[in-house]
Amino acid sequence: xxxxxxxxxxxxxxxxxxxxxxxxxxxxxxxxxxxxxxxxxxxxxxxxxxxxxxxxxxxxxxxxxxxxxxxxxxxxxxxxxxxxxxxxxxxxxxx
Amino acid sequence: xxxxxxxxxxxxxxxxxxxxxxxxxxxxxxxxxxxxxxxxxxxxxxxxxxxxxxxxxxxxxxxxxxxxxxxxxxxxxxxxxxxxxxxxxxxxxxxxxxxxxxxxxxxxxxxxxxxxxxxxxxxxxxxxxxxxxxxxxxxxxxxxxxxxxxxxxxxxxxxxxxxxxxxxxxxxxxxxxxxxxxxxxxxxxxxxxxxxxxxxxxxxxxxxxxxxxxxxxxxxxxxxxxxxxxxxxxxxxxxxxxxxxxxxxxxxxxxxxxxxxxxxxxxxxxxxxxxxxxxxxxxxxxxxxxxxxxxxxxxxxxxxxxxxxxxxxxxxxxxxxxxxxxxxxxxxxxxxxxxxxxxxxxxxxxxxxxxxxxxxxxxxxxxxxxxxxxxxxxxxxxxxxxxxxxxxxxxxxxxxxxxxxxxxxxxxxxxxxxxxxxxxxxxxxxxxxxxxxxxxxxxxxxxxxxxxxxxxxxxxxxxxxxxxxxxxxxxxxxxxxxxxx
Numbered sequence: 030x031x032x033x034x035x036x037x038x039x040x041x042x043x044x045x046x047x048x049x050x051x052x053x054x055x056x057x058x059x060x061x062x063x064x065x066x067x068x069x070x071x072x073x074x075x076x077x078x079x080x081x082x083x084x085x086x087x088x089x090x091x092x093x094x095x096x097x098x099x100x101x102x103x104x105x106x107x108x109x110x111x112x113x114x115x116x117x118x119x120x121x122x123x124x
Numbered sequence: 125x126x127x128x129x130x131x132x133x134x135x136x137x138x139x140x141x142x143x144x145x146x147x148x149x150x151x152x153x154x155x156x157x158x159x160x161x162x163x164x165x166x167x168x169x170x171x172x173x174x175x176x177x178x179x180x181x182x183x184x185x186x187x188x189x190x191x192x193x194x195x196x197x198x199x200x201x202x203x204x205x206x207x208x209x210x211x212x213x214x215x216x217x218x219x220x221x222x223x224x225x226x227x228x229x230x231x232x233x234x235x236x237x238x239x240x241x242x243x244x245x246x247x248x249x250x251x252x253x254x255x256x257x258x259x260x261x262x263x264x265x266x267x268x269x270x271x272x273x274x275x276x277x278x279x280x281x282x283x284x285x286x287x288x289x290x291x292x293x294x295x296x297x298x299x300x301x302x303x304x305x306x307x308x309x310x311x312x313x314x315x316x317x318x319x320x321x322x323x324x325x326x327x328x329x330x331x332x333x334x335x336x337x338x339x340x341x342x343x344x345x346x347x348x349x350x351x352x353x354x355x356x357x358x359x360x361x362x363x364x365x366x367x368x369x370x371x372x373x374x375x376x377x378x379x380x381x382x383x384x385x386x387x388x389x390x391x392x393x394x395x396x397x398x399x400x401x402x403x404x405x406x407x408x409x410x411x412x413x414x415x416x417x418x419x420x421x422x423x424x425x426x427x428x429x430x431x432x433x434x435x436x437x438x439x440x441x442x443x444x445x446x447x448x449x450x451x452x453x454x455x456x457x458x459x460x461x462x463x464x465x466x467x468x469x470x471x472x473x474x475x476x477x478x479x480x481x482x483x484x485x486x487x488x489x490x491x492x493x494x495x496x497x498x499x500x501x502x503x504x505x506x507x508x509x510x511x512x513x514x515x516x517x518x519x520x521x522x523x524x525x526x527x528x529x530x531x532x533x534x535x536x537x538x539x540x541x542x543x544x545x546x547x548x549x550x551x552x553x554x555x556x557x558x559x560x561x562x563x564x565x566x567x568x569x570x571x572x573x574x575x576x577x578x579x580x581x582x583x584x585x586x587x588x589x590x591x592x593x594x595x596x597x598x599x600x601x602x603x604x605x606x607x608x609x
Contacts, residue, residue, distance in 0.1 A: 040481050040484050045443075045446070045464040046468045047469040048469065059539055060481065060482065060485075063431060063482060063539055064482075066431070066543070068428075069428045070498055070499065070502055073502060073505070075501035078501040078504050079501070080500035081501070081507060084507065084555065084556035085316065085317055085360055090359060107221070108449070108450035109448070109449055109450060110450075110453035111453065119448055119460050120460050121459070
């Protein structure tokens, strides 16, 4: 299959990345060549194969449900591009 | 002094222990070398003052029983370091200062070493030439027009140029082994789960592993021993006893069975790579190993599988970069959604955007079964190939890369040709196995070439031993002329 420009724009929207028309053109070319390469997989019959979801022979550990961290608000906010008092600040969402 | 820092880590450790050199003088010697090597563009951040303080502390109260006594180390800028900027080679993190330390780097510091600086890498470790970094491409000390490999290109270049006695990288599809091969150094990707992923900027979580990059196999064993170990904070960390890889290093490989997979002889492979492989086989055979022809029939499907699995995981992992809690935020965008879109558009480079879009697409409604599920099934087949083979062999020998280091700009216009660089390294990540690349020779231009040893899960000691025996009998010395200062 091939990816057209509309599809690329839609996927970019899903990924929350703005793309201009020139970018859409170059992405269409690059992604189509990558997908052509990826689609070699269609040569293989995998109907009877179980998908591999973990390469470890162990199941994920669970930890005790207890508080082991906290009171680090300053640290959490330290890298924020914009904050006020104890909040992250973002552009206005509700009119 | 300079005759000390062009030696390998284990020799430097000896000289620190015998007090031939103090930690402070050693650190000063590296700082001088680093300052004279700006052309290579290996460092994103240096921490010289902090390093000199630590060196002084060590000299005042030395503890020579540690694995890395008073040793300054630079690390890939993908490891979070407390109060030291960590960029992952990206604009979107170019002002990020972690308030915590990655487990792997903490393990290194707990063994007596300290940070010299943070090394350039491909953006979010996505690349095979270190040309996708926001901080510019790194140059290979082997030649001024050559890429150092990627994504751990700053690491491989700094190591080969004597700017750090050893280093660490991360390997998702070959990012330790390919740059090691391009610079004539040793690089090891451990078994998935051996080294903690906690505090490492995530790329593809089911494939990412941190590992050592060093001048020789002994150094590699020391570094692996120092950095590995169980970590509660990584849910996929393997809980097992710590091994003494350096103490248990042996060069007797008599009777070991080495698999030679026929699928790794690919079309258009340069004759020199084939000759190198033959040379490697002969050395191991002469040392008493038994060579066994094996087949890994799904090898050619590893890269296409990787380019579904890795971007899918990346698109999910990189969703967190939204300009709200940390990192870069665009000044444009009148509402929240537009702010996200502009931030991510300005913050990510082209290769990262390509992979996020591939990942978003293969996971999107209506395409999941055709791509992601299909890839997970093929991944099963690739793993089974290895499982079947390892019933009758101890290790696998292959070339590390299909070519020596290429020129800067040579492959940037064609993503697929760039991806093909990882053709021999990617299958190992998909199967979660350990593999190392070791220098084995040079091509006719004098550029180094590496051979890869693949082991069973958690069989690092065995591949280190095979590498150790190989290294002693290979007769190749990586000669790098210092042209950059």
